[in-house]
Amino acid sequence: MTGPKQLGRHDRNAVPEGKTALGKVRGLGSARHGGDHWIRERVSSAALLLLGAWFILSLLLLPDLSQATFREWLRSPLGFVPMALFVYLNFEHSLEGVKVIVDDYQGDEGGRMMWHIVSLFLHVGAGALALFALARIAFGAAS
Amino acid sequence: MARNTARPLSPHLTIWRWGPHMLVSILHRGTGMALTIAGLFLLTWWLLAISGGAAGYRTFQDFIGWAPFGLPLIKIGLFLLTWSFFQHTASGIRHLIMDIGAGFELRTNKMMAYATLAASGLLTVIVWALLLTRAA
Numbered sequence: 001m002t003g004p005k006q007l008g009r010h011d012r013n014a015v016p017e018g019k020t021a022l023g024k025v026r027g028l029g030s031a032r033h034g035g036d037h038w039i040r041e042r043v044s045s046a047a048l049l050l051l052g053a054w055f056i057l058s059l060l061l062l063p064d065l066s067q068a069t070f071r072e073w074l075r076s077p078l079g080f081v082p083m084a085l086f087v088y089l090n091f092e093h094s095l096e097g098v099k100v101i102v103d104d105y106q107g108d109e110g111g112r113m114m115w116h117i118v119s120l121f122l123h124v125g126a127g128a129l130a131l132f133a134l135a136r137i138a139f140g141a142a143s
Numbered sequence: 144m145a146r147n148t149a150r151p152l153s154p155h156l157t158i159w160r161w162g163p164h165m166l167v168s169i170l171h172r173g174t175g176m177a178l179t180i181a182g183l184f185l186l187t188w189w190l191l192a193i194s195g196g197a198a199g200y201r202t203f204q205d206f207i208g209w210a211p212f213g214l215p216l217i218k219i220g221l222f223l224l225t226w227s228f229f230q231h232t233a234s235g236i237r238h239l240i241m242d243i244g245a246g247f248e249l250r251t252n253k254m255m256a257y258a259t260l261a262a263s264g265l266l267t268v269i270v271w272a273l274l275l276t277r278a279a
Contacts, residue, residue: 053227091183094175137193
C-alpha cells in the first residue's frame with residue numbers, strides 16, 4: 001500500500017494520493033473579500049453623485065468656457081480639490097464597472113484575465129495622465 | 144475553459160416580455176460603457192488641453208466644434224454623453240435604493256424605472272438649454 005496514510009475503503013474523509021486535506025479545498029471557497037469590490041463600486045457612486053452635480057453646476061456657473069477661466073478655476077482650492085477627487089473616483093468607478101462587464105460576458109478564463117489587465121492598464125494610465133494634467137494646471141507657472 | 148456548444152443555453156432576452164426595468168438595466172450598462180470610453184477620454188484630453196498652451200486648447204475646441212457638412216457631430220455626441228451621464232446617475236440611484244432592499248414591488252419598480260428615463264431626458268434638455276443660451 002502506498003499513500004500518505006492507510007485508509008479504510010469507505011472512509012468519507014479519504015485524502016487522494018499526493019494531496020493533503022487542505023490542498024484539496026484550498027481556492028475553492030470564498031476568501032471573504034468578495035464584498036469589497038461590490039462595496040467600493042457603491043461608495044464611489046455615492047461620492048460621484050455629489051461630485052457629478054458639482055461638475056455640471058460649475059460648468060453652468062463659470063463666466064465662460066475659455067482656457068483662462070478653466071485655469072483660474074482649477075488653480076483655486078475649491079476647483080482643484082473636487083476635480084482631483086472627481087477624476088480619481090471616475091476612473092476607480094469605471095474600472096470596477098468594466099470588471100463586472102468583463103466577468104459577465106467573457107466566459108473564457110484566460111480571456112477574462114487578459115481583459116482585466118488591459119482595462120487596468122488603460123484606467124491607471126489614463127487616470128495618471130489626467131491627474132498629471134490637473135497638477136500641471138494647479139502648480140505650473142501661471143499664464 | 145472549453146464550452147460544450149451542443150448543450151442548450153438558458154433562454155435569454157428573446158423570451159421575456161419587455162418592460163421598463165429591462166430597458167433601464169440594459170441602458171445602465173450601455174451608458175456606463177459610453178461614459179468610460181468617450182467620457183473619460185474627453186475628460187483627460189480636456190484637462191491636458193487646459194494644462195498646455197493656447198494652440199493645444201484650440202485643437203480641442205476645433206474637435207468639439209467639428210461639423211462636417213454643417214452637422215455638429217461631436218456636439219451631438221456630447222449631448223448624448225450628457226444624457227448618458229444623467230441616465231446612468233438616475234438608474235444608479237435606483238440601484239442604490241434596490242440595494243437596501245426597497246422598491247421591489249412590481250408597481251413601484253416599474254414607476255422608478257420610468258422615473259429614471261423622465262429625469263435623464265429632462266435634466267439633459269435643461270442643461271443644454273442653459274449651455275446654448277449663454278455666450279461661449
